[in-house]
Amino acid sequence: MxxxxxxxxxxxxxxxxxxxxxxxxxxxxxxxxxxxxxxxxxxxxxxxxxxxxxxxxxxxxxxxxxxxxxxxLELPTMFWSAPALRRWVPLFVLLIVLQALHSLVRFGIPLRTVIGVGFYLSPLLGLWMGFQIGRDQSFLRRLLQCYLLGSALVAVTVFLDYQGLDFPLFREVGGGILIHFRAGFSVFGASGLWRTSELAAWHLSAAAALAIVMAVAVRNPQQRLSWLLLASCFALLTLTTGRRKGIVFLAVFVVVFVGLLARNTPRRSAARLLGILLSAAGLALVLVFLLPETILGDDFGAYLSRAATVQEDLLERFSVLGVRGFLRGLEISGGLGLGVGTLAQTGDLQVGAAAGEGFAFVSESGAGKLMAELGLPGLLILVAIGLALLRTVLRNLRLIRQLPPATASLELGLLAFSLAQVPFFAAAAGVYGDPFVLLLCGLCIGTVFAVPSLLGEYQQRQSLAAAALLPSPLPPPPVPTAPVGSSS
Structure with a gap:
């Protein structure tokens, strides 16, 4: 079958x-x-x-x-606003190849090496494809709509899982993690068809964010209301996974998106976004208060209470997985790195080839994992790439202001979606072992690289339209001729 x-x-x-x-x-x-x-x-x-x-x-x-x-590959066009990337990206790819050979020789686990290579190269592949898709805004919207449709269908299975439907496909890969509630009970978070509750939380929060982006980027009030209702449902279902990192992601996304719109679009766009966010929150509250307990469940209040405690553990988690994870990764890497895939979480191989050495938690730290696998050379290259990406974003933000409002809102939303991944990656690097997640992130940030091309096409269409509206040039005046029969 x-x-x-x-x-x-x-x-x-x-x-x-x-x-x-x-x-x-x-x-x-x-x-x-x-x-x-x-x-x-x-x-x-x-x-x-x-x-x-x-x-x-x-x-x-x-x-x-x-x-x-x-x-x-059109790299000069793609990296027009950051030419330095044309030097650093090939160097990074070469480093990945060398670290893949290192990992294969050191541990002799080809599957882990292949997965490790995919972890580092998937975002680059998504970046290039995102650049190509970004130049076709109609297809970009269709692709986002298809992702949201797929997420909605799988989200139904998360709800059924939360309702207690015992179905083999709803069981987590690896057995899952028991989540303890202050109300005195413990359960496994809902995952539905997604393989873990953590991955379900990522997709649900990502879908909620992208639905908000679609709501901002459309003008039809009925379509906007539909996207808002969908975003509210995704946000509520995120709570049923028991994973609070999804709430952190949504909060960071909202702050970044509002900030980008406020600085790079007319004030009415930022005000419209605030209105949309308040509407989405209002819809979520209406759903919570109006839906009967048979749908929400008797324990939904405990899930809300658990989500409210995220602020208490946030700084501690980032301290442990951010700072301590990075320092531990530096310690175990020996400065040169252990090789790509060493800390890959692959289910059957669990937390890494070096699992017996007592640093499994490093695999959950984004910075720690990068340091442990790539070492100082990899970190330096990634810092250079990060600075070049930041320069690209800042330059393209100035160009986004000249795009049509709907296109500008969509691009700013996808940029906010990409930037909000940074703290999520720092606290939950394990979910980024899924190439599907990495490709989606690469696609979103890749569309920002297409902004100069989009602006060039938009200005060209404006010029052609302006030329078409100009009156035709007047014909030259006729040359006077002498009357017939007159003498000179």
């Missing part, structure tokens, strides 16, 4: 890509991304390699697009 499903999915993907339709290939890639977790749950042994299905499909679509671009 599993083999047949895989054959159908990738057979359809092959037919679509052989026709050269990379856009349809990307839409099928989203379907594979949502199905890879239930497929893994149904497979005996639940092999961690299944998280790479979406990466295979995405890479195939990217290769078709590259062929249509005649093999041109």
């Amino acid at each position: 599993i083999l047949l499903l895989l054959l159908v999915l990738f057979g359809l993907l092959a037919l679509v890509l052989l026709s050269g339709d990379w856009r349809a290939g990307l839409l099928l890639t989203l379907v594979i991304g949502f199905l890879q977790d239930p497929i893994r749950k149904l497979t005996p042994g639940q092999p961690g390699l299944f998280v790479g299905l979406v990466l295979i499909a995405f890479l195939a679509s990217a290769l078709v697009l590259l062929q249509r671009r005649r093999g041109l």
Whole structure:
């Protein structure tokens, strides 16, 4: 059954890509991304390699697009606002190759090395594809809508899981983590078809944020209300996972998005966003108070209380997983790194090739994991890339102000979505072992690189429209001629 499903999915993907339709290939890639977790749950042994299905499909679509671009990566155009990236990105790729060989020789676990390489290269692949998609705003919106539709369908299974429906596909990979509540009971967080409650929390909070972006980027009041209602449902379901990091992500996203709109669009856009956010919060409160307890459950208040305690543990968590995790990663790396994939959380291989050495918590620290696997050389290159990315963002923000309001709001929302990932990565690096998550993040930030191209096309259309409105030049006055029969 599993083999047949895989054959159908990738057979359809092959037919679509052989026709050269990379856009349809990307839409099928989203379907594979949502199905890879239930497929893994149904497979005996639940092999961690299944998280790479979406990466295979995405890479195939990217290769078709590259062929249509005649093999041109268009890096000068993509990195127009930050030419330094053309030097640092190839150097980073070379470092990943060397650290992959290091990991393979040191630990001899090819699966872990492959997953580690995917962890570092997936964002770059998503970045390039996001740049290409960003130049086609209509398809970008369609892709986001398809992701939100898929998230809504899987979110229904999270709700059913929360309601206590005992179904094999709702059980977490690896057995799950028991969550303790102050009310005196313990439960496993709802995950639905997603493989863990932590991954469910990420997708639900990401979908809530993207639904808010779509609400801001549309003008139709009915469509805006629909996106707000969907965002409210996603936010409420995030609580049922028992993972408070999703709430942190949403809070950071809202702050960043409001700040970007306030500084880079007319004041009415920021005021509109505040109104939209208040409307979304109001809808969520209405749902909480109006829905009967048979739907919300008797213990939903305990989930709300647990979410309210996030502020108490926030600084401690970032101190432990941020500062201490980084220092521990520096200590165990020996300065040169242990190799990519060393701390990969792959389910069957658990927390890393060095698990017996007492630093498993480093795998949950984003900075600690990067330091442990790549060492100081990798950290220095990543700092250089980060500074170049920051320079790109600042330069492109000035260009976004000249785009049409709907396009500018969408791009600022995707930028806010990408920036809000930073603290989430610092406190929950494990979820970023999923290439689906990494590709989505890369796609969102990649669209920002397309802003100069978008602006150039927009200004060209404006010039053509202005030229079409100009009156036709007057014909030259006729040359006077002498009357017939007159003498000179």
